[in-house]
Amino acid sequence: xxxxxxxxxxxxxxxxxxxxxxxxxxxxxxxxxxxxxxxxxxxxxxxxxxxxxxxxxxxxxxxxxxxxxxxxxxxxxxxxxxxxxxxxxxxxxxxxxxxxxxxxxxxxxx
Numbered sequence: 001x002x003x004x005x006x007x008x009x010x011x012x013x014x015x016x017x018x019x020x021x022x023x024x025x026x027x028x029x030x031x032x033x034x035x036x037x038x039x040x041x042x043x044x045x046x047x048x049x050x051x052x053x054x055x056x057x058x059x060x061x062x063x064x065x066x067x068x069x070x071x072x073x074x075x076x077x078x079x080x081x082x083x084x085x086x087x088x089x090x091x092x093x094x095x096x097x098x099x100x101x102x103x104x105x106x107x108x109x110x
Contacts, residue, residue, distance in 0.1 A: 001043070001044050001047040001056055002051065002056070003027070003056050003057065003058035004055065004056065004057045004058070005057070005058055005059075005060075006026065006057050006058065006059040006064070006067060007059075007060075007063070007064050007067065008064070008067060009066070009067060009070050011057075011067070012067060012070060012071060012074065015057055015087060016074075016087065016090045017090075018055065019087040019088055019089060019090055020089055020090060022051075022052060022053075022054070022055050023053070023054050023055070023086055023087065023088040023093075024054070024055045024056075024057055024086070024087045024088075025054050025055065025056045025057060025084055025085070025086055025087075025106065026057045026058075026059060026071065026084065026085045026087065027039075027040060027043065027056065027057070027058050027059065027082065027083075027084050027101075028059050028061045028068055028071065028079075028080075028081055028082060028083040028084070028085075029058060029059065029060060029061065029081070029082055030061055030062055030081045030082065031060055031062055032062065033081060033082070035082065035098055035099070036081055036082035038099075039082040039098065039099065039101040040082065042101070042102070042103075043056075043084075043101060043103060046102075046103040046104075047103060048103070049103070049106060049107065054086070054106060059071070061081055068081075071085065075087070075091070075092035075095075076092070077092055077095050080097035080098070081097070082097060082098065082101060083095065083096070083097040083101075084096050084097075084101050084106075086106065094106070
């Protein structure tokens, strides 16, 4: 699994544009939270989705809180950590948090 780092609002804007071609997954990860680490590790171990089907992006939300707040506002989702959002055609089509973050949910066609 090859994460593309997200560290700015500009990165989110570029991701939104990219989502019109390829759906994008954003993982909002807290590097100090054991639940967040568990969710990230589970994603990485079970990941079998081609990057052409879903591109994974990673946000260290402790280092980039303003970007995390922008994501919540931009996509109309409540901030949680850990949290994933699937962005397709500029819209959030799926979000999950904590132990509800599962690869099998991401394999479902949207």
